[in-house]
Amino acid sequence: MITHKTKYALKALMVLADERAGEGEALRIEEIAERSGAPKRFLEHILLDLKRAGLIGSRRGRKGGYEMIKEPKRVSLAEVLRLIDGPMAPLPCLSRRAYQRCEDCKDEQTCRVRAVFGGFYATYILMIESLTLADLMEDSRPLETFGLPERAAGE
Known part of the structure; x- marks a missing residue:
């Protein structure tokens, strides 16, 4: 079984990838939490792990937030599972x-x-x-x- 943490990571990545395909704007953590259904307090740590792994990036400032930097077709589910759960x-x-x-x-x-x-x-x-x-x-x-x-x- 995958953990809740991995499930939240996958849902957050889907939200960011969907945004990348659409408007391409960075999303604040609150927006990602709302769209993915993942609790904000879990997402803070998860998004940092995803950023360190080079799957997502972050922007500072008024239009800041998180964004997908790796193409979704280049993100293996196994890579995410190992990153989050070991x-x-x-x-x-x-x-x-x-x-x-x-x-x-x-x-x-x-x-x-x-x-x-x-x-x-x-x-x-x-x-x-x-x-x-x-x-x-x-x-x-x-x-x-x-x-x-x-x-x-x-x-």
């Missing part, structure tokens, strides 16, 4: 960027837990690495894309 691997021994040998593992080559989760993770990582912010913005029916049924409220 490594995505279900086990530390599967992570490419934060690899650590599992303390209780005697042999990674024969570890059944690693094998099963490694197969799942490989499929997941291929999919998430190929999706971009532009895909997220364009696809109004993402569940259908992946053959997943929509859930009724409360399920």
